[in-house]
Amino acid sequence: MNALTQLLGTEHPLIQAPMAGVQGAALAVAVCNAGALGSLPCAMLTPETMERELSAIAAGTTRPYNVNFFCHTQPEPDDAREAAWLFWLASYYEEAGLDINDVPRGPGRVPFNRAAADILERFRPKVVSFHFGLPDIDLLERVKSWGSVVISSATTIEEARWLEAFGVDAVIAQGVEAGGHRGMFLTDDLTTQIGTMALLPQIVAAVSVPVIAAGGIADAAGVAAAMALGASGVQVGTAYLCSAEATTSAVHRAALHTEAAHHTALTHVFTGRPARGIVNRVMRELGPMNPAAPAFPLATAAMAPLRAHWEAHGSGDFSPLWSGQNPSGCRELPAAEITRDLLPGFSGGR
Numbered sequence: 001m002n003a004l005t006q007l008l009g010t011e012h013p014l015i016q017a018p019m020a021g022v023q024g025a026a027l028a029v030a031v032c033n034a035g036a037l038g039s040l041p042c043a044m045l046t047p048e049t050m051e052r053e054l055s056a057i058a059a060g061t062t063r064p065y066n067v068n069f070f071c072h073t074q075p076e077p078d079d080a081r082e083a084a085w086l087f088w089l090a091s092y093y094e095e096a097g098l099d100i101n102d103v104p105r106g107p108g109r110v111p112f113n114r115a116a117a118d119i120l121e122r123f124r125p126k127v128v129s130f131h132f133g134l135p136d137i138d139l140l141e142r143v144k145s146w147g148s149v150v151i152s153s154a155t156t157i158e159e160a161r162w163l164e165a166f167g168v169d170a171v172i173a174q175g176v177e178a179g180g181h182r183g184m185f186l187t188d189d190l191t192t193q194i195g196t197m198a199l200l201p202q203i204v205a206a207v208s209v210p211v212i213a214a215g216g217i218a219d220a221a222g223v224a225a226a227m228a229l230g231a232s233g234v235q236v237g238t239a240y241l242c243s244a245e246a247t248t249s250a251v252h253r254a255a256l257h258t259e260a261a262h263h264t265a266l267t268h269v270f271t272g273r274p275a276r277g278i279v280n281r282v283m284r285e286l287g288p289m290n291p292a293a294p295a296f297p298l299a300t301a302a303m304a305p306l307r308a309h310w311e312a313h314g315s316g317d318f319s320p321l322w323s324g325q326n327p328s329g330c331r332e333l334p335a336a337e338i339t340r341d342l343l344p345g346f347s348g349g350r
């Protein structure tokens with residue numbers, strides 16, 4: 001037991017990172033039943049799907065679980081900027097035989113809102129985690145009112161202090177090695193984004209709540225290193241991407257097992273916000289960062305038809321192949337085994 005297991009109510013201070021788009025209830029249940037904290041990412045779920053997945057977790061485990069949301073501010077659609085972005089994508093649409101006038105419009109990812117809180121209140125999960133800061137104070141207070149522990153990601157010392165000041169129970173220190181979206185919310189300056197080994201001890205020194213290390217942790221030695229640097233626990237994402245219970249696509253799984261997985265970059269061509277993924281054709285040719293990309297999450301819509309087209313042809317050239325810098329933990333195994341293999345790190349072992 002340590003401060004984090006007491007807070008989370010788990011056997012081990014290990015959190016399976018919520019990973020929108022590549023997992024649902026099955027992964028969360030498997031990890032919870034293995035004694036760690038399984039997570040359900042809700043950023044891309046409709047209310048109906050969210051309710052179904054939460055019911056599946058409630059039916060699958062009696063252990064504590066985490067439900068995760070994005071809490072960005074939804075931007076005003078900007079027709080001129082979106083049209084300019086389509087200009088960049090036009091030749092790809094032509095190559096794929098797709099009609100650029102058929103680009104779907106839609107919000108892409110929806111931030112935590114009242115409708116989600118209404119559903120969540122019925123399940124009252126032990127833990128609720130946020131990415132991109134925290135929701136408005138009234139929503140935050142609502143989540144806390146039914147007793148959920150609240151955690152969120154910090155990518156800088158300032159963000160960690162901000163989260164503590166607004167009342168989080170623990171801070172996730174997300175190093176720049178991490179796969180998926182940077183949780184950055186007080187800055188968009190990528191030069192502030194530093195590695196887990198540099199970020200973690202500085203955040204541990206800056207806040208008094210427990211700190212959870214995330215980014216690049218893929219085995220028990222990595223867990224031990226994070227704990228030695230003052231972490232109270234770890235959050236691991238990429239190592240679960242090829243687990244039996246993840247819904248990671250075939251092209252994504254295949255890429256994680258190739259040499260390509262050793263070439264990742266931060267890109268915002270898929271969503272409008274920087275996220276780490278395996279470098280593929282569209283990242284190479286349009287980015288990885290491109291000032292023309294629409295604001296998060298509006299860039300998602302224009303890439304979706306290209307992604308669907310090429311994935312149907314077995315190609316991940318237009319897919320967000322999210323991955324951290326350390327894919328060495330990606331194994332096609334049940335999540336319980338992946339969890340079990342990380343645990344010796346908590347007693348200093350490998």
Ligand SMILES: Cc1cc2nc3c(=O)[nH]c(=O)nc-3n(C[C@H](O)[C@H](O)[C@H](O)COP(=O)(O)O)c2cc1C
Nearest residue numbers: 017019020041131178179180215216237238322324
């Ligand atoms: C495929 C993928 C999707 C992710 N989606 C989310 C998400 O929906 N919410 C979130 O808070 N973090 C998300 N993350 C970031 C993780 O919470 C975590 O910071 C990261 O996985 C840790 O680094 P690692 O991937 O090197 O283990 C995602 C990461 C990956 C790899």
